[in-house]
Amino acid sequence: MRAFRSTAAAILALLVVLAPTAVLAQTDGWRQVWADEFDGDRLDETRWTPAADCGGGGNNERQCYAASPETISVKDGVLRLTVVKRKTKGLANPWAGPTGPMKTGDYASGKILTQGKASWLYGRIEARARVPGGQGVWPAIWMMPELSTYGGWPRSGEIDILETVNLGAPCEPVGDACKGGRENRVFGTIHFAGDGTGAHRQAGGSTVMPPSADGFHVYAVEWTPEAIAWFVDGQEYARVTPQDWKRDDAEAGPAPFDRPFHLILNLAFGGNWPEGANAKGVDEAALPATMEVDWVRVSQR
Template sequence: MPLNLSHKGYSALSKLALASLAVCSFTTAANELGKSAESQASEKINWRDKGWELVWQDEFNDAKLDRSKWNVVVNCWGGGNNEQQCYVDKPDNFEFENGKLHIVARKEEHTGPAERERSPNYDPNNTKTLPYTSGRIRTNNKGDWKYGRFEARMKLPYGQGTWPAFWMLPTDEDYGGWAASGEIDIMEAVNIGAKTDANGKLSDAPETRIHGTLHYGAAWPNNVYTGTAYKPPGGFSPATGYHTYAVEWEEGEIRWYMDDVHYATQTAEGWYSEYTDEAGNKVRRPQPAPFDKRYHLIFNNAVGGAWASNVNEKGIDPDIFPQRLSIDYVRVYQCSKDPETGKGCASISEGAKLVKPGDGH
């Protein structure tokens, strides 16, 4: 996700700072998207014969959330990006049907904690009211991995103001606060089906792009990001059917896939983790930090916020709700050839984009 804002991120921005940064960051990102975002990759990769071994999964067949695998987030914090949903733990926001989990964003006012649970300022009696409810689940301390293949089959919500994500955060934050300890965005999308602004201006063509991104650098506000967008070939929409989204993560390299098409790669030469020592000097940790620690999985279905509300047709269309992020399954694999480094099982296409420092979404 662009620059120093994240619907997942750990920043503690004031409302005034958030508003000014959001407009600048996401306007710039929107203009950059049309220049470099669309990968030309289209070749499907047969990754199943590379040595990946299934080590964890949820097929969502029990018609209820498996609490031994998932924690449910409850707050109205807004993700640090002025998102307009409260994350709740209610059946109406977690529906199950035919072996699928639907994380449902609904237009309904809700009051809940104004800070995220890990904030030093968290107080359940300090509340905030927002106009939407939705869901966010995570596997922290129940499913945590260093290296592997992480895959989910999903159908995305559609319309202006939608912001679904399948992503990973470090469980222990060994290198410091966001984003010094990193963030891996396996799949994000905003406003699927709304008018696209892929070429830097609004057109009548529908938005279909998905995004894969890394966040790293120093702790906010000195964090950076690199990533790219992928426009599915053939003009189909990720909101009209189920598709698979994955990353393969090994020591020093992370690769992104949609429907077994390898569309992007990032390497340790392009990322870093940095801190300031007692003398005020900026010090970079040895590669491949920060992407060499255990991470956990997260799914959420956000509404509005600094990215979704500032691109495409802008704002939130209240008439499209409820909207569902539908998940058929999520699976985690380790490379049987070398589980310690994840190396030896790579699924690589020559058509994938090598994302370099300075590349935005």
């Protein structure tokens, strides 16, 4: 038995050395189960798939996503997703399959996702990132269901961890929001169906982006059966519960947020939301624009 214990201890010690730190860290009851620290010199495609399409998420976004060094790069421990002015061709509707109609956009940008490679049911999902500004610039860190168990969007849900639109663009001050007459808000949102017809509803909140010497902040959600809460730099600013996404024709419950979701990082340019807000439209003076991500980490109880 002693020899067995010694051998087992040696094996355990070796596993600890070889295992990625992502699955060893544990704080406040949360155990880190997945991470990308972007320490290499290229995107780790065992974790992420780069998007290459002009779908635009149904938001009339102007960019096409392209898997190129100009739009997706990893250097000095940081992922960079960049939108540039460049004619780009891709599938107009990637959800219709690879033989669908094509589209050409005036801009190219970067988008990566973990679909088919990693998804989670509940957890703390967080990223340290620096987001760009400018009219029409729309960075996002978000989650979509791995399988559309309850039907197409929005029936199966969406969790937006971070969105900003038009940072620095003119807006009307209301309290600390738009202080100095410039856009400065961070948004966290869930999307879901409000009834059996699939009518879109959303819930969540926003906060003012805190000051930072280098522009980096940690954006996070904590997602449990009881609630979804949003944080910036560890400070909670919004929280929703199953009562908030209760369908009009059903009892309150965790659906649709009771199935695994995968992670998406992207930088959009234009679209219904940014073009309808602040100075309206898009301003090409904001380009090239880059979202930088230092790390992404997922923890579970």
